Amino acid sequence: MFIDKVEISVKSGAGGNGCVSFRREKYIPNGGPDGGDGGKGGDIVFVSDTGLNSLIDFRYKKKFVAKSGENGGKKNCSGKDADDLIIKVPVGTIIREANSKKIMADMSQPNQKRIIAKGGKGGNGNQHYATSRRQAPRYSEQGGMPQEYKLILELKLIADVGLVGMPNAGKSTLLSMVTNAKPKIANYQFTTLAPNLGVVRSKFNDFVMADIPGLIEGASHGMGLGYEFLRHIERTKLLLHVVDLACPDASNPVDNIKKINNELFEYSKALEGKKQIIVGNKIDLPNAQKNIEELEKFCLQNNYKLFLISAATNVGLNELMLYTAKLLETIEDTVTFSEDYVEEETVENKRFIVEKICDGYFKVSGKAVEKMMGYTNLETDEGFNFFQKYFRENKIIDLLKEKGMQEGDTIKILNYEFEYFE
Ligand SMILES: Nc1nc2c(ncn2[C@@H]2O[C@H](COP(=O)(O)OP(=O)(O)OP(=O)(O)O)[C@@H](O)[C@H]2O)c(=O)[nH]1
Ligand SMILES: [Mg+2]
Structure with a gap:
């Protein structure tokens, strides 16, 4: 049977989580943070191989999942990066994102290599978050999320x-x-x-x-x-x-x-x-x-x-x-297919999301903000000052004002609510 179009799914590996841990040694009561970093998750990599001439291999195997990175460990032990998952396709294969049908890669050259789903980044261990003021951070970063796609592989025979x-x-x-x-x-x-x-x-x-x-x-x-x-x-x-x-x-x-x-x-x-x-x-x-x-x-x-x-x-x-x-x-070589897939801005990859919920009530979310909240102790003056500075410096206040925020309005971040005063 001649197979020249298949649908498959791919998922890269998640990043390993950073570790929260403190040095424990005899006679040293309060050791510093020593949580190691998580390892990177495996990428899904497509490679065009001149030895293949059909997509028949994908008839039975349709799901490809790369391994996750290892979690960070105590004593500054970094988690291992996961191996990338290599998927070989014949030269002339076009890789489309299945929902939009947009072209993510045109594998028209031999030995072309394309990362289609990136593995999550390893999370930082708590050792990265120690500062002179915050010597015992109980925060570490989660590993990055994996990317998941449904793909259509299409083989265009290359004949002159x-x-x-x-x-x-x-x-x-x-x-x-x-x-x-x-x-x-x-x-x-x-x-x-x-x-x-x-x-x-x-x-x-x-x-x-x-x-x-x-x-x-x-x-x-x-x-x-x-x-x-x-x-x-x-x-x-x-x-x-x-x-x-x-x-x-x-x-x-x-x-x-x-x-x-x-x-x-x-x-x-x-x-x-x-x-x-x-x-x-x-x-x-x-x-x-x-x-x-x-x-x-x-x-x-x-x-x-x-x-x-x-x-x-x-x-x-x-x-x-x-x-x-x-x-x-x-006659010159025929045109290759233009790659037109653009990665969508998802909650995952957007740093700040500023929304107006109703008059006088606004919500700020996004990965970067949530991370900052994770390591900021709002109960202390220092923590609260840092939080305000962070909002100003990252222009989040400006974004909120653009959405219509005024004096006295409420801003919700995670489970906290604040009132805004200039
Ligand atoms: N007399 C004669 N018959 C021919 C010639 N070329 C092909 N045929 C005959 O025409 C018929 C069709 O030939 P194919 O080569 O199968 O035609 P095709 O264009 O590939 O047809 P499809 O695969 O159905 O699209 C066969 O019986 C051939 O023997 C020719 O030059 N002269
Ligand atoms: Mg024929």
Whole structure:
């Protein structure tokens, strides 16, 4: 089975907690703080590996969780950092955040490395919070939270040349004649059910060619099979548009080319700009001749290079492949996908959150504020002065004023309530 799109979940490791501890030695009654730091949680790291060519490994394993950092210990013992969890994917894999469908990473280069979920930072032990005034801090920092994502992995085959056209046009036959691929060939529509890849060897350069299931009218709205696979050809440098010259039904090659192009361009604007060579196939059949003149005219008008071939009997294939190889050298690598995922500002990563609950009542929260409250003793003058200074220096007062706070209003922080006076 060909798997090219999977949904998985990943979670990095939490940071280890900092430790609260005090030195205990014989004859030293009040030892200083000696709580060690927590270790960092493991990252979730994606690496593109040239040895892989499908996402099949993700069929059974869909959940990836990195280990947490170790907690800090007594006697200044730091917790160990957790190992990162490495996930290998084939080159050409696109990693999307599943809810927004935004692209977090485009693994189009070999051996690319991307951290997708960062491990939590290790928390500081209480030894960091000792000051001349606060010699026995009973506070240590919690380890950072892990990051968790649902991801869609999508594999875009990286072929230089894509074969497109209606079912039964002879795409697979062509691929089988010019590469060592062995696709199924038969005289009925939708013989090809999934893309096939082959390598064309030419005296200029070798290139990769992909055959996708035939397209039909309405494909861009989900008709037929080909649509699902169009994303594979988005990255190709060049399209060979194969058309049956002898169209068995009442249609003719020019109409069929137009139909396919409508579907392609409907699917993606990027395909509109992609170079196409028109390949009229089955020239060996007597019915082929009557359509050639009109097709030549159409190609001339639309600036398409035209080749007339017989894939089955190997007529014109050499010329077509040589031209293709030469043309490829003039086309730059196709665009990579732009990464557009932006990490949301969550409660976790926002330092201060200032909210107006109702008239005269405001709430301040956020990680930084809560941490400060944790190590500030508001019962003492020193502690309270520090708290006020902290609010001024971090411009929290300004933020509150922007929200409309006035003299005498109440501010709630954790379980405390304060009245504000200038
Ligand atoms: N006479 C003749 N028949 C051909 C030629 N090329 C392909 N055919 C026949 O056309 C039929 C379809 O060929 P395929 O290569 O399977 O066509 P396809 O475009 O891959 O079709 P789908 O996979 O269904 O999209 C087969 O019976 C082939 O033998 C040719 O040059 N001349
Ligand atoms: Mg086929």
